[in-house]
Amino acid sequence: MRAAVLHAIGDLRVEDRPIPSPAPDEVLIRIAVCGVCGSDATEFGRGKVLAEPPVVLGHEFVGTIEAVGSEVTDLAPGATVVCGAGVSCGDCAPCRAGRTNLCRTYRTLGFHRDGGLAGFVVAPAAIVYDVSDAGLPTDTLGLAQPMAIAVHAVRRSGLAAGQDAVVVGAGGIGAFIAFAAASTGARVLVFDRNDDRLDLALRLGAFAARNARTTGLSPAIEDTGLEPEVFFEVSGSSEGLAQVLGAARPGATLVTVGIQRGEPALPLGSFTLREITIVGTVAHVFRDDIPEAVRLLGTRDDWSDVAGTVVPLEDVEAAALRPLLAGGSRQIKTLVDPWIGSARRARHLAAGSASPSIALSTSTAEAGPPAD
Numbered sequence: 001m002r003a004a005v006l007h008a009i010g011d012l013r014v015e016d017r018p019i020p021s022p023a024p025d026e027v028l029i030r031i032a033v034c035g036v037c038g039s040d041a042t043e044f045g046r047g048k049v050l051a052e053p054p055v056v057l058g059h060e061f062v063g064t065i066e067a068v069g070s071e072v073t074d075l076a077p078g079a080t081v082v083c084g085a086g087v088s089c090g091d092c093a094p095c096r097a098g099r100t101n102l103c104r105t106y107r108t109l110g111f112h113r114d115g116g117l118a119g120f121v122v123a124p125a126a127i128v129y130d131v132s133d134a135g136l137p138t139d140t141l142g143l144a145q146p147m148a149i150a151v152h153a154v155r156r157s158g159l160a161a162g163q164d165a166v167v168v169g170a171g172g173i174g175a176f177i178a179f180a181a182a183s184t185g186a187r188v189l190v191f192d193r194n195d196d197r198l199d200l201a202l203r204l205g206a207f208a209a210r211n212a213r214t215t216g217l218s219p220a221i222e223d224t225g226l227e228p229e230v231f232f233e234v235s236g237s238s239e240g241l242a243q244v245l246g247a248a249r250p251g252a253t254l255v256t257v258g259i260q261r262g263e264p265a266l267p268l269g270s271f272t273l274r275e276i277t278i279v280g281t282v283a284h285v286f287r288d289d290i291p292e293a294v295r296l297l298g299t300r301d302d303w304s305d306v307a308g309t310v311v312p313l314e315d316v317e318a319a320a321l322r323p324l325l326a327g328g329s330r331q332i333k334t335l336v337d338p339w340i341g342s343a344r345r346a347r348h349l350a351a352g353s354a355s356p357s358i359a360l361s362t363s364t365a366e367a368g369p370p371a372d
């Protein structure tokens, strides 16, 4: 099979690899599409955050079960599945508490072991979700894993219908968070420097969008008449964090989604007096967030504005990783189909869209540090 293998920083090669065989508790998946993520670009461009090269990249994939290990009883060849990508042990204290994303030995397909930018991948059956009956095209289902990251961040925030929220940074994960947040019934203000992203945020259900080049966050909030209880800081920039800290009202919750690389000077004293809650969020909880992500994908017919193009494996570096590294990529998400020789348009239009009643299923609160 062909596979996109990260060998070292800046060294990605599409090469022949043997088709892997599943262990007793694993399944072999024939990849339909695999999304490329900002964290893939980070590993390619800067390296040594998560990935342990040489490794096949790709943690956002959907495909068809080709074979199952001897102990797998609940999945059968032919089933269409999405994968959570994060592997947890099931035994440690966080796992037993249902916080599998905080597993003490958490590993991710596509970083620590071979992922889905290939013809086939093996994955533990425990992190594979059968979507055969979801009624959604596989190109749409290729968005399930990043949507689960957003679902988890929104769940962590406690955001509910009737509340207002702010999303700072509407690329990649930010666009999915804007959608997941708006899907709770909250009014969402999206703040970004890119007009294309702001337009997309409005199509994804944002109540308002304002350009950070022309206004500060506080006046933008005032202008829209919103009273945000929740702020998602997704940009990871010190400027984005400063805008949020300046705008957060007493009692607000700040969800740090983007990873702050520097050491921001936090005015902790003012947090005390404003009773600001700071919440981390990392990855997703497979059992809770992947099914909800798939359900949310079914509430919108056409995701072409989020992921409009599907490229072959050979184009991963030029069409996905390098534009993501350069920033300002017009595509929120680029999908890869390992079985095509040239780029094609994504096929999203579902036969029938799912129920419009949208509410995150209830889950206990959680805490942790960010990434995916």
Ligand SMILES: [Zn+2]
Residues within 6 Å of the ligand: 036, 037, 038, 039, 059, 060, 146, 372
């Ligand atoms: Zn990702």
Ligand SMILES: [Zn+2]
Residues within 6 Å of the ligand: 088, 089, 090, 091, 092, 093, 094, 095, 102, 103, 104, 105
């Ligand atoms: Zn564990």
